[in-house]
Amino acid sequence: MKFDTPAGRNPIDQLKVVGKATDRIDGPFKTTGTANYAYDWHDPQSKAVYGFVVGATIAKGRIEAMALDEARAARGVLAIVTAENAGPLDKGKLNAAKLLGGPEIEHYHQAVALVVAETFEQARSAAALIRVDYAETKGAFDLAAVKDTGKPEKLAGAPSDTAIGDFTGAFASAPVQLDATYTTPDQAHAMMEPHASIASWDGDALTVWTSNQMIAWGTRDLALTLGIPKEKVRLVSPFVGGGFGGKLFLRAEAVLAALGARAAKRPVKVALTRPLSFNNTVHRPATIQRIRLGATPDGTITAIGHESWSGNLPGGKPEAAVQQTRLLYAGANRMTQTRLAMLDLPEGNSMRAPGEAPGLMVLEIAMDEMAEKLGLDPVEFRIRNDTQVDPEKPERRFSQRSLIECLRQGAARFEWDKRIVKPGQVRDGRWLVGMGVAAAFRNNMNVKSGARVRLDAQGVVTVETDMTDIGTGSYTIIGQTAAEMMGLSLDRVVVRLGDSAYPVSSGSGGQFGANSSTSGVYAACVKLREAVALALGFNSDDAVFEDGRVRSGNRSVPLAEAVKAGDIVAEDTIEFGGDLSKTYQQSTFGAHFVEVGVDVSTAEIRVRRMLAVCAAGRILNPKSARSQVIGGMTMGVGAALMEELAVDTRRGYFVNHDLAGYEVPVHADIPHQEVIFLDETDPISSPMKAKGVGELGICGVSAAVANAVYNATGIRVRDYPLTLDKLLDRMPDAA
Amino acid sequence: MHGSEDLELNRRHLMAGASACAVATACPSPSWAATGNASDPVTSKVSLTVNGTPHEIDIDTRTTLLDAVREHLHLTGAKKGCDHGQCGACTMIVDGRRINSCLTLAVMHQGDAITTIEGLGKPGNLHPMQAAFVKHDGYQCGFCTPGQICSGVAVLDEIKAGIPSHVTADLTASAAITADEIRERMSGNICRCGAYSNIIDAMTEVAGRQA
Numbered sequence: 031m032k033f034d035t036p037a038g039r040n041p042i043d044q045l046k047v048v049g050k051a052t053d054r055i056d057g058p059f060k061t062t063g064t065a066n067y068a069y070d071w072h073d074p075q076s077k078a079v080y081g082f083v084v085g086a087t088i089a090k091g092r093i094e095a096m097a098l099d100e101a102r103a104a105r106g107v108l109a110i111v112t113a114e115n116a117g118p119l120d121k122g123k124l125n126a127a128k129l130l131g132g133p134e135i136e137h138y139h140q141a142v143a144l145v146v147a148e149t150f151e152q153a154r155s156a157a158a159l160i161r162v163d164y165a166e167t168k169g170a171f172d173l174a175a176v177k178d179t180g181k182p183e184k185l186a187g188a189p190s191d192t193a194i195g196d197f198t199g200a201f202a203s204a205p206v207q208l209d210a211t212y213t214t215p216d217q218a219h220a221m222m223e224p225h226a227s228i229a230s231w232d233g234d235a236l237t238v239w240t241s242n243q244m245i246a247w248g249t250r251d252l253a254l255t256l257g258i259p260k261e262k263v264r265l266v267s268p269f270v271g272g273g274f275g276g277k278l279f280l281r282a283e284a285v286l287a288a289l290g291a292r293a294a295k296r297p298v299k300v301a302l303t304r305p306l307s308f309n310n311t312v313h314r315p316a317t318i319q320r321i322r323l324g325a326t327p328d329g330t331i332t333a334i335g336h337e338s339w340s341g342n343l344p345g346g347k348p349e350a351a352v353q354q355t356r357l358l359y360a361g362a363n364r365m366t367q368t369r370l371a372m373l374d375l376p377e378g379n380s381m382r383a384p385g386e387a388p389g390l391m392v393l394e395i396a397m398d399e400m401a402e403k404l405g406l407d408p409v410e411f412r413i414r415n416d417t418q419v420d421p422e423k424p425e426r427r428f429s430q431r432s433l434i435e436c437l438r439q440g441a442a443r444f445e446w447d448k449r450i451v452k453p454g455q456v457r458d459g460r461w462l463v464g465m466g467v468a469a470a471f472r473n474n475m476n477v478k479s480g481a482r483v484r485l486d487a488q489g490v491v492t493v494e495t496d497m498t499d500i501g502t503g504s505y506t507i508i509g510q511t512a513a514e515m516m517g518l519s520l521d522r523v524v525v526r527l528g529d530s531a532y533p534v535s536s537g538s539g540g541q542f543g544a545n546s547s548t549s550g551v552y553a554a555c556v557k558l559r560e561a562v563a564l565a566l567g568f569n570s571d572d573a574v575f576e577d578g579r580v581r582s583g584n585r586s587v588p589l590a591e592a593v594k595a596g597d598i599v600a601e602d603t604i605e606f607g608g609d610l611s612k613t614y615q616q617s618t619f620g621a622h623f624v625e626v627g628v629d630v631s632t633a634e635i636r637v638r639r640m641l642a643v644c645a646a647g648r649i650l651n652p653k654s655a656r657s658q659v660i661g662g663m664t665m666g667v668g669a670a671l672m673e674e675l676a677v678d679t680r681r682g683y684f685v686n687h688d689l690a691g692y693e694v695p696v697h698a699d700i701p702h703q704e705v706i707f708l709d710e711t712d713p714i715s716s717p718m719k720a721k722g723v724g725e726l727g728i729c730g731v732s733a734a735v736a737n738a739v740y741n742a743t744g745i746r747v748r749d750y751p752l753t754l755d756k757l758l759d760r761m762p763d764a765a
Numbered sequence: 766m767h768g769s770e771d772l773e774l775n776r777r778h779l780m781a782g783a784s785a786c787a788v789a790t791a792c793p794s795p796s797w798a799a800t801g802n803a804s805d806p807v808t809s810k811v812s813l814t815v816n817g818t819p820h821e822i823d824i825d826t827r828t829t830l831l832d833a834v835r836e837h838l839h840l841t842g843a844k845k846g847c848d849h850g851q852c853g854a855c856t857m858i859v860d861g862r863r864i865n866s867c868l869t870l871a872v873m874h875q876g877d878a879i880t881t882i883e884g885l886g887k888p889g890n891l892h893p894m895q896a897a898f899v900k901h902d903g904y905q906c907g908f909c910t911p912g913q914i915c916s917g918v919a920v921l922d923e924i925k926a927g928i929p930s931h932v933t934a935d936l937t938a939s940a941a942i943t944a945d946e947i948r949e950r951m952s953g954n955i956c957r958c959g960a961y962s963n964i965i966d967a968m969t970e971v972a973g974r975q976a
Contacts, residue, residue, distance in 0.1 A: 053899050053900060053902075054899065054902065056907070057898070057899035057902075057904075058888035058889070058891060058895075058899065059888060059907075060904055060907030060910050061882075061886075061891065061895040061896075061898045061899055061904065061907075061910055061911075061914060062842065062882060062883065062885070062886060062887055062888055062891065062895060063840070063841065063842015063843065063881065063882035063883050063911045064842070064883070064887070064888060065907055066841070067841075067844070067908060069841075069845070070835075070841035072839050072841070105806060106806070149806075149825055149828075149836075150828075150832060150836065151806065151825045151827040151828055151832075152806065152825070155806075155827075219957075220957055221906070221908075221957050222844070222846045222852060222854055222906065222908040222909045222955065222956070222957050222958075223844070223846065223906070223908040224845075224846070224847075269906075269907065270906060271844070271906045271907065271908025272905075272906040272908060272957050272958055273906075274957070301845065303848060304846070304847040304848060304849060304851070304852075305849075500906055501904075501905030501906030501907065501958045502905070503905075653902050654902060654905075656902070657902045657905055657958075657960060657963060658905070660959055660960070660961075660962050660963070661905055661958045661959035661960065662959070663959065664959025664961060665957075665959055688847065688849060688851060689846075689847050689849070689851035689852050689955065690849070690851045694955060694957060695959070695961070696951075696952040696953075696954075696955055696961075697947070697948040697949075697951040697952045697954070697961050697964070697965070698948045698949055698952040700948075700959070700961040700962060701962075702944070702962055702965070703962040
């Protein structure tokens with residue numbers, strides 16, 4: 031099905047199942063330990079053996095020699111895979127560095143060997159016996175030091191730089207100006223499930239139970255890496271224990287499991303150890319960002335400039351931190367610039383809301399600073415500079431844009447009017463209390479997505495698509511979509527996901543999964559409805575599917591009647607085309623409100639209240655969508671207050687490479703969180719009239735926290751995270 | 766015999782360590798592989814009662830309780846999130862108390878009664894805590910969930926048993942089941958998806974029902 035004109039009324043609009051707050055259909059499995067994640071698969075007929083990954087202990091250089099004999103002789107060892115004995119290996123299209131290093135080493139903890147043994151304990155023990163001699167070469171590890179060597183680098187589907195009007199002139203002549211530089215650190219996805227795969231060969235055919243957000247990319251890149259036809263590779267990933275972008279791509283453990291299984295002639299299971307994960311895989315790259323804002327005294331922005339510097343390995347991409355600044359606020363004179371420098375740290379790549387998350391961390395502090403300079407309420411300042419068109423291309427309207435409504439509703443709900451403008455004025459016992467606000471913005475992307483649906487003699491519809499559920503609630507919204515389309519209750523729908531044997535979907539990423547994959551299911555169900563109507567002798571245009579029956583005029587028959595002659599299967603793919611994305615800018619909006627307390631003696635920061643108001647099209651399942659948003663808010667608190675991969679600029683690696691060193695929010699860090707969804711449908715986006723929401727939740731949160739800390743203490747921190755050492759020597763008197 | 770000195774030293778150390786539990790007369794008995802190579806694994810028989818079912822397994826003494834249950838008994842509900850006691854995904858209830866099963870060796874649990882997530886309830890017959898997690902969407906990806914739920918069940922018991930926490934204001938009074946108490950006690954169970962707010966709602970509901 032081509033989606034190239036705005037959606038009219040369709041069966042989804044009935045909202046009998048879609049749009050209702052619904053318990054997840056996979057919930058009973060996840061809560062009882064009966065959902066099988068990659069490392070959980072067990073086949074008594076074909077018992078897997080264990081692989082243990084060895085990582086490089088230099089950041090850049092060459093392996094001079096590897097001593098494997100001792101490890102090979104250790105009890106239980108079946109095989110050792112290295113680049114030297116693995117045979118020719120290519121590189122996946124989406125990998126910057128090789129997944130099995132050697133002799134050249136491109137980053138610290140790049141995999142250099144896999145030890146396969148009968149047991150995990152044996153594999154781990156033998157791995158420690160491998161001796162590697164390296165010739166280390168000098169690398170670049172410090173973004174600040176190499177920043178000025180950065181070159182313009184395109185963003186995904188957008189130029190590196192943009193310029194509208196006369197930014198330089200307008201900024202220079204602006205009565206009120208802000209020119210500030212901010213930094214965001216390298217961050218880790220730190221999803222709870224480490225990268226894990228079990229690989230099994232049957233002749234020349236390979237099956238890999240894995241944990242991957244994008245089945246089709248993974249299948250293609252694994253086949254490419256191994257040099258075998260794509261048709262010979264099957265990926266199975268029905269449950270993914272978190273990804274946040276870290277599992278978009280093929281990673282080392284899947285390749286090594288396949289190679290290990292080939293060498294040992296047994297199925298091999300491999301999980302990256304937690305300490306290896308941080309340097310072996312990908313991370314959100316650090317940025318240095320400069321914001322310049324010029325405004326008239328009434329608070330009209332006349333000049334807005336955003337420059338961003340980040341680093342990456344050769345072949346890696348820049349962090350697109352300027353992306354939202356092209357679209358979020360009005361301003362006649364504008365510029366953005368993206369510069370990418372070469373670094374020899376592990377590969378930087380997408381992490382939840384790549385671009386916007388770090389971009390808004392900075393832009394939305396700058397907006398707070400500018401509001402203060404102007405003597406304007408920060409909510410009012412943002413409202414005053416709203417735009418209903420793409421500011422760089424004014425002929426393009428936003429399909430929907432309710433930023434003002436989000437800010438106003440949020441302000442009322444949060445009792446923003448009680449905020450004392452002058453910082454450092456509110457005390458609650460030992461706490462200095464402050465409130466902060468930030469806008470949330472994330473583009474809505476649509477991606478081609480396919481599904482297959484089968485109606486069987488029991489009247490049950492089974493949906494199959496290679497879409498993944500990474501915690502996003504895909505199982506449930508896909509089930510809701512099929513139930514709504516076929517006039518069934520949700521318990522009459524079976525959903526099967528995450529298998530390359532199923533039609534290729536959008537996969538999970540860029541908050542495009544929910545809207546795209548359900549639209550693919552919609553398309554397949556349209557075909558199934560036509561086939562059912564045909565089988566029953568109905569005209570498909572006026573056939574009504576409801577309560578397990580098909581009705582037309584006075585005639586009504588059970589749905590299952592249609593399959594007397596056998597199951598009916600339909601398959602289709604939704605493709606987003608035409609001029610819709612050119613004519614309209616599709617984005618999602620929100621407003622975050624945060625209250626913090628800062629300990630007057632220790633500068634410890636505690637988040638006390640959080641509210642998000644979101645406008646993101648139709649909300650398919652308000653229960654799981656709310657969870658997506660609070661999850662983003664939680665990660666945003668982490669980014670604001672604690673998350674930072676500490677770079678050893680001498681040895682070139684992330685020092686705090688485990689969950690004790692890389693701190694993420696825990697229960698005690700997070701208060702009750704409130705989320706409001708505006709009632710919105712967007713017929714420009716898809717037949718579902720929905721948009722993404724999974725990443726909107728993190729966008730802007732960290733800045734709202736930082737702004738609240740400023741309001742509490744009067745201390746402006748421009749370098750994330752806001753750890754107490756950055757406040758302590760500037761804290762107001764404790765008296 | 767090659768490495769026999771090392772072996773003797775190991776045996777003495779092990780026996781010295783084992784004497785602490787000798788009164789139980791049920792210590793696992795170690796056995797060495799016949800080759801006698803010092804790098805050979807030491808295996809041992811250990812009896813565990815998991816979710817009410819007794820098991821006797823002969824395993825490498827380096828095997829954690831987590832790996833024994835997952836890889837030998839094939840109860841894969843408990844998850845290995847970090848293998849370092851930093852995340853809580855492996856939480857099990859051992860003799861009534863929650864434990865990071867990745868931080869303890871299986872052979873240290875001779876005769877112990879172990880409850881894993883599979884022992885609390887099953888699809889179609891959920892434990893009240895499991896049902897509350899579903900109702901309040903107290904999870905997203907689900908990977909930390911078995912640990913959160915085992916921990917959650919044990920936390921409510923700890924509070925009821927009067928065990929204080931860092932945030933208990935009055936150590937002489939019995940702790941109340943408050944959101945702050947739950948947050949403090951659950952902080953060893955990381956949820957990167959950020960379902961914390963919902964987990965507190967789920968646990969508070971179960972606590973209210975129990976009270």
